[in-house]
Amino acid sequence: MTEVPPPAGGAAAPPAGRRARRTSSGFGRYLLKHVGGAAVSLLLVLFSSFFIFRLIGGDPIDQLTRERPVSPEQRAAMRAEMGLDQPMVKQFWDYITGTLTMDLGDSFQYRRPIFDLIVERLPATLLLSGTGMVLAVVLGLWIGTRSGWRQGSRYDRAHVGTGLLLYSAPTFWLGMIVILVFARYMGLFPVNGMRSPSTPPDFWSQALDIGHHLVLPVLTYTAVVYAGYLMIMRSSILDEIGSDYLTTARAKGLRDDEVRDRHAVPNALLPTVTLVFLAIGGVVNGSIVTEAVFSWPGLGSLFVQAIFYPDRPVLQALFVLFSASTILAVLAAEILYWFIDPRIRKS
């Protein structure tokens, strides 16, 4: 659950959309307010990112020249080349203007534009956490619906139990155990990484190879995260279960599963939509730990690597990217809520 899943507690944390205060009149004001809020949050992130990582201290030159003696002249030459001799104000200005124009500067460790690094690694992250999230949502909603519908049944208890158990496992540990069992003892899957170098270069072999590598990380990610969706969907169904319209539907002679799928589920899905959108925001940064366990070449491992280097420009850029993706996802969820939840509009 360290992978930013939705809260399994359910009712304790209301979906973000609900916090929208219901005093605004009209979509325009509602939109303006939330867009404004998100913009302020983004600005705060942009500013704090520059200053936070400057506190790490250390001379990046030490890292570049690790375990090789360097003269002060060499140091000065390298500092000049990396723009570290510029005054702070100039560096800040370059950072702000650069970030806004997608020019994120060069990585200390890779000596390449960070933008390129991100573009290279983003697909790997999207593949892992995207697949994992879709699976988790589908699995969670599917089981959650049935669990809630048959509350207290053996099915319900078994699934809630399993879900909570997996939800309680630390992601990194589950990953290591999965590697130990499926990769090392049984040898069914690669230990980690995204592709094997010996795979032929044609598309299908590559795709299959990546798929083969993808199984264990996705399994781990999904296992830890799906219980959150299960719980939300389950309690959402429980909310609907006593409603009059369901009784009416039954009275019309519909089969039990038809009542569930056609009437209860659509209403119960409502609260989960925001959740799903929040999760989409989390897709970009949601798999840091999973990526670290499986050495998956995505943004998460780039971030962790950059922390240990420390590669300040990369940290700055990723911090902004990660935060922006969740801020924008929350904003999207809030806007959506206007259309989905009539209660907001009424007030």
Added chain:
Amino acid sequence: MNPHALTRRLLAAAAALLMSAGALAVAAPGAAAQEEDKDTLLIATNQEVDTFNPFKRRFVITYETSMMTYETLVRIGADYEPEPGLATEWEESEDGLTWTFTIRDGATWSDGEPLTAEDVAYTYGLLIENQAIHDWNIDFAGNLVSAEATDETTFVLTLAEPSPWDVLTREVYIVPEHVWSTYADPSADDANQLPLVGSGPFQVTEYETDEFIRLEANESYWEGAPGFDEVVYDYYTETDAAVAALEAGEVDIVGNGMGGLNPAQTEALASQDHVTVNDVEGRRYVSLTLNYNSVTQDGTEFGDGHPALKDPVVRQALHMALDKQALVDTVLDGSGTPAVGIIPAIFEQYHWDGGDQLVEFDIDGANALLDEAGYVRGDDGVRTMPGTGERLSFRFYQHADNTAYATIAQFATEWWAEIGIEVVPEAIEQSALNDLAYLGEFDIAFSGWGVGPNPTEQLGMHTCAVLPTLTDGTERSSENNYCNPEFDALHEQQKVESDPDARAELVKQQQALMYADTPVIYLYYQNVMEAYNHDRITGMTTQPSEGGMVTGQQGFTWSYYTAQPAGATEESGVPVWVWIAVGAAVVVVVAGGIWFAMRRKSTADERE
């Protein structure tokens, strides 16, 4: 709008979006693609490329690629002795200022152009005239006066001061003038244009960040074409993954490029029939730096080191209370050697073994030393300084990302507690630790360096000349502000001593001096732990040639050059069962889809 329909549509859209993103990733450019009939030497690495420019590269990985792509006039032999490279012979003038090299006849660049003394003169000329390259290599370039080719095969180098070992061991990679003179700025990264043109056994032809670096064999290499057609460095972020790949036959060599293996990994690999595990002496030492002398060149003290460390007795006692053999046994699982001086045992000629000065592990002896010097134990068991009464409690900084250091710190803490010295270990980020160390704001800190074949480099970090002039910790040339005029005198002597044996003797004397002063406690020399697939490779020359290492060689890549393919074919990446499983999954999904669609249809019919 109907909120339910919208909900469902949005969910579907989100899913579709993510799936297509996934497909995009899958379709991304493939990894190190190989052709069937090529013999490829696959080496695991995790280090990014800083630059392929041989004048500016600082990383280990680009050190290796430079070493393969280009060549030096004099190369470092398999036993760390200078031997002919591009120069077949050389001569030092009487005053040591003029060096005349005879350039090898018949050496060619990988693009077919002949390599002449002009190229050599051009290369050394860059060190002298190109400001950025000059600054970058100032420690060597600052001593160069002129470089000229007197004819096709003769190159003359003039120095400001004699410095025979620098000239012989300094890795100046000769670059092709006909290519480099077309670069607007040879100091910039433009000088990275692939494929690189060099005269070494392999040239870098292709590089994908975090994917692979490909080097193709130079078939016209003057010493004969290498055994393999190409060398490919493949990227693995985790050593465990590289180990698994070696087990599966997907990579041939795992070693220095991955930062070495750990004991558990070598143990796992040792049980594999096709893998040779190489656990041999390395070039790296791990040490404890003691903050006893934070002064600038003009004698201004800075930092806040514990005053008791200024007393050689305390430093000696700290040294005596460390069981280096135990550290080697537990932390390294025996894969190392207890250290004495700064030069590791692998450099036989320069390594000093301590003689009768050798400090042995002796808790009682250390206690006796401290008792004699008047450090009395307080009620809490911690000694205090005579006079001021200050407690012997030291801050002990370790690199936070190194679990081996944490274990050593724990050992040291327990041993030192037995001699009445309290240490408080604290894990600090590497960069922050460096800041504190150079500011003199620590008592004891971990350090460690990889030592090269020329001992001047390491010894030079301990001379008075490199003491800082400022107290702000920005000049980071002195390893520990060690300053001993006697040591400096020996250092100047060894730098210009042309006779190898006489020089080695001087270097040993330097180490003995430093050992007695104990500014640094050398803990151990770490072994190199590496492994390779002997079903695929044979005949690699190690460095040193007897029981030496395969990865992490210096001065010339003997191992990769001499490696011969052993014939075994490698396995394909994806096992057959995966294809079957995928097929089965597709069938299930399709069947399920059809069933679902039918069911939908039937309920729809009912509704009508």
Added chain:
Amino acid sequence: MTASTTTSPRALAWARRRQSFARSWAAYRAQRTGMVGLVLLGAIVVLALAAPVLIDESALSVTQATGGRMEPPSADFPLGTDEVGRSVLALTLWGSRLSLLIGLTATVVAILIGTAVGVTSGHIGGAYGWFALRISDWFMVLPSLVVAIALLAVLGRSMGTTILVIALVSWSGTTRLVRAQTLTVQARPYLERARALGAGHWHQMTKHILPNVLPLVLASATLLVPSAILMESSLAWLGLGDPNVVSWGSILNRASDNGAVSAHAWWYLLPPGLAILLVVLAFMMCGRALEAVFNPRLRGEQG
């Protein structure tokens, strides 16, 4: 709501609180999972507290370690040994103390910050309220693990910074909860009465608002502890913890750094991980049961 003339208001208030506590406890007891969780949790806490009695601290000493390097379980070492030859059982048992301590302290700090900001922003409102809300919203939308990693890298690694960082990324949820509850309580008539009688902000907040939000805060705290413990272990495993202390996360960090996975040393990996899992599960069970107590709609659903 009728005030008795024979008892003081204070005693009355206490009596009422006791009553409501008894009611809640009865409701809690009726939930089997909640009770199982509570018993499990109790057992773990007892083990952690009793660690020094059960296994001497010298078992953690590296110079006195008697086992070999990563030995599989044996009679001497029921759960095998680590890379320096110490008993994994001893490490896991001792590790529980720090993991629990960090989890609990971080939660307490988070709850304190969260409640203080929540109550004051809800009660005082105005520019301060708006500002506090914005800040807590900001922390709410930031990805918590990313922020925690970044802050730890900046602040340095120690137990104190780990606690602080975990608290910093988890206080905002409590703030929102408390603020909402404060606004609800605020609107109740008796608070208006109290205001009319001249009660100051402090009095209103501590005597009327706090007692009303506290049960909810405690219920949510039980769900914060497990996430704090998980976060601590993840951070420590990533190598951002203090390597000089023994917590479950740091044990696993050492295990993976020393190649326990390559060496198939399952005995080194399983115990600390299972311990984390059990503690988290126990807290979750308790937390869900508590939630059901305060949110009757969910009551009894966990049979």
